[in-house]
Amino acid sequence: MKFSFASVLSNALGGNAAWPAQWRSPEPKASYDAVIVGAGGHGLATAYYMAKERGLTNVAVIEKGWLGGGNTGRNTTIIRSNYLWEESEAIYEHAMGLWQELSTELNYNVMYSARGVMMLAHDRHDVETFKRHVHANRLAGIDNEWISAGEAKAFCPPLDVSPTLRFPVVGAALQRCGGVARHDAVAWGYARAASAMGVDIVQNCAVTGIRRDPSGAVAGVETSKGFIGAKKVGVVAAGHTSTVMAMAGVRMPLESYPLQALVSEPVKPFMPCVVMSNKIHAYMSQSDKGELVIGAGTDAYTSYSQRGALHISEHTLEAICELFPAVRRLRMLRNWGGIVDVTPDRSPIIGRTPVAGLFVNCGWGTGGFKATPGSGHVFAHTLATGEPHPIAAPFSLDRFRTGRLIDEAAAAAVAH
Amino acid sequence: MLLIRCPYCDMARPELEFRYGGQAHVARPADPATLDDAAWGEFLYVRSNPRGVAAERWRHAAGCGRFFNCLRDTVSDRILATYPAGAPAPDPAAPASGSGR
Numbered sequence: 292m293k294f295s296f297a298s299v300l301s302n303a304l305g306g307n308a309a310w311p312a313q314w315r316s317p318e319p320k321a322s323y324d325a326v327i328v329g330a331g332g333h334g335l336a337t338a339y340y341m342a343k344e345r346g347l348t349n350v351a352v353i354e355k356g357w358l359g360g361g362n363t364g365r366n367t368t369i370i371r372s373n374y375l376w377e378e379s380e381a382i383y384e385h386a387m388g389l390w391q392e393l394s395t396e397l398n399y400n401v402m403y404s405a406r407g408v409m410m411l412a413h414d415r416h417d418v419e420t421f422k423r424h425v426h427a428n429r430l431a432g433i434d435n436e437w438i439s440a441g442e443a444k445a446f447c448p449p450l451d452v453s454p455t456l457r458f459p460v461v462g463a464a465l466q467r468c469g470g471v472a473r474h475d476a477v478a479w480g481y482a483r484a485a486s487a488m489g490v491d492i493v494q495n496c497a498v499t500g501i502r503r504d505p506s507g508a509v510a511g512v513e514t515s516k517g518f519i520g521a522k523k524v525g526v527v528a529a530g531h532t533s534t535v536m537a538m539a540g541v542r543m544p545l546e547s548y549p550l551q552a553l554v555s556e557p558v559k560p561f562m563p564c565v566v567m568s569n570k571i572h573a574y575m576s577q578s579d580k581g582e583l584v585i586g587a588g589t590d591a592y593t594s595y596s597q598r599g600a601l602h603i604s605e606h607t608l609e610a611i612c613e614l615f616p617a618v619r620r621l622r623m624l625r626n627w628g629g630i631v632d633v634t635p636d637r638s639p640i641i642g643r644t645p646v647a648g649l650f651v652n653c654g655w656g657t658g659g660f661k662a663t664p665g666s667g668h669v670f671a672h673t674l675a676t677g678e679p680h681p682i683a684a685p686f687s688l689d690r691f692r693t694g695r696l697i698d699e700a701a702a703a704a705v706a707h
Numbered sequence: 708m709l710l711i712r713c714p715y716c717d718m719a720r721p722e723l724e725f726r727y728g729g730q731a732h733v734a735r736p737a738d739p740a741t742l743d744d745a746a747w748g749e750f751l752y753v754r755s756n757p758r759g760v761a762a763e764r765w766r767h768a769a770g771c772g773r774f775f776n777c778l779r780d781t782v783s784d785r786i787l788a789t790y791p792a793g794a795p796a797p798d799p800a801a802p803a804s805g806s807g808r
């Protein structure tokens with residue numbers, strides 16, 4: 292089924308009772324050419340590009356819960372590509388390019404909205420760091436500009452830029468093509484398109500083991516629905532990657548932390564863009580439903596509890612109230628947490644592992660939603676060919692042996 | 708917020724008084740120069756990240772200032788035991804001592 296004006300109209304006339312299911316829910320087959328563990332945005336995008344660009348449709352995506360129910364459905368959806376190093380610029384900009392046409396490509400409205408992402412500078416250190424990023428980005432042809440506090444105020448009127456603030460706004464880095472998208476729609480759009488091409492998405496099916504053949508290579512996965520054979524397994528399990536990789540005896544340079552977000556009661560449109568402050572650790576945008584979407588930090592300690600501590604969100608709300616005095620009397624509607632997989636250099640790990648046939652795409656930590664299309668695209672190449680895509684090559688697991696880290700701690704300092 | 712018992716002060720205090728110090732019992736290799744890159748990378752970067760009982764370091768930053776270790780279940784966040792740096796990890800199945808409950 293293709294979404295079109297005609298299909299929307301005819302279904303509306305029929306009382307919207309005749310919409311078909313958007314993807315199949317098959318029982319798993321005995322074996323596949325490749326199995327992807329984790330039906331988050333990255334796993335589903337991987338399957339989609341494998342089918343679409345490589346003609347590989349004998350593929351299953353195995354999900355222990357429901358698709359998109361991990362960090363994909365829990366994130367604050369900020370999209371930007373103004374990272375510091377060439378390697379990161381390449382992969383995040385690759386994703387940025389794919390976002391532009393994604394709704395058309397998937398025939399599914401992912402509600403990508405390039406409303407601008409503004410990162411506030413509060414002191415001289417911030418100014419120097421952000422200007423360095425702006426210059427590096429411009430050399431690489433990536434949209435990012437330095438603006439004054441007055442221009443920041445003009446771009447985002449609810450922002451308080453008065454010099455009397457405890458942490459006054461002294462300027463900002465603005466990426467105008469940055470913005471947000473509808474997280475669920477990204478998962479659903481990729482799932483629908485992949486399923487239509489023959490990819491099996493198996494939900495409520497936890498991977499509990501990774502079976503190896505006598506040579507040590509991957510033979511398939513043990514799941515709560517039985518054994519599923521596959522010569523290639525791609526693990527895309529975000530915060531649970533360490534536990535899944537441990538099933539194959541592979542130890543990872545990852546730590547899993549709870550990261551939380553919260554939304555306010557819905558109000559009329561008043562927040563025109565995304566604003567983030569690394570220094571006082573707060574960021575905010577407004578959803579199309581009217582809720583203010585606010586991101587807090589990670590807890591101090593590793594955990595799989597999938598909820599963050601109250602003092603973490605309190606800290607963020609204090610900063611939000613300081614920057615946006617108009618929101619002080621709003622009530623928060625709900626908050627939640629996701630488990631994010633953090634690498635030592637805050638950059639992802641995409642590629643081969645020491646186990647033949649076992650591949651991994653993880654370590655996106657607090658900020659991988661923005662990369663979803665690009666990550667799936669390059670990982671599909673890796674799974675199809677067994678070789679890293681040129682854009683993904685620097686993000687190998689091996690960099691933690693060679694020492695060629697890609698340190699994005701500054702770009703990723705606020706959890707997003 | 709966790710309630711953590713500092714084994715030196717012998718008091719259960721709010722998490723805000725402490726700093727997290729990552730995985731415990733990661734000993735610095737006695738002679739780093741003899742390690743190959745893989746072993747050195749493992750020491751620097753690879754972590755157990757268990758879903759279950761984790762041994763981890765904490766520092767009582769706003770108290771006695773000292774490092775100690777802690778066993779915590781990373782699914783429930785329940786603290787099973789805290790113990791001085793240098794002491795071996797207690798058996799998590801044994802009755803809790805110095806627990807922060």
Ligand SMILES: Cc1cc2nc3c(=O)[nH]c(=O)nc-3n(C[C@H](O)[C@H](O)[C@H](O)COP(=O)(O)OP(=O)(O)OC[C@H]3O[C@@H](n4cnc5c(N)ncnc54)[C@H](O)[C@@H]3O)c2cc1C
Binds near residue numbers: 356551706
């Ligand atoms: C609160 C919060 C805010 C965030 N804000 C932003 C933001 O503004 N911008 C941004 O770019 N990024 C943000 N992120 C990060 C972003 O959400 C993630 O980097 C990204 O969504 C990861 O996608 P994924 O598909 O790899 O993971 P997930 O969507 O988590 O998918 C992994 C899937 O693997 C499944 N799985 C795990 N173990 C198993 C198993 N044993 N068997 C089968 N399936 C398994 C899980 O159930 C899950 O569905 C945020 C994250 C959080 C938590």
Ligand SMILES: [Zn+2]
Binds near residue numbers: 715772
């Ligand atoms: Zn103490």
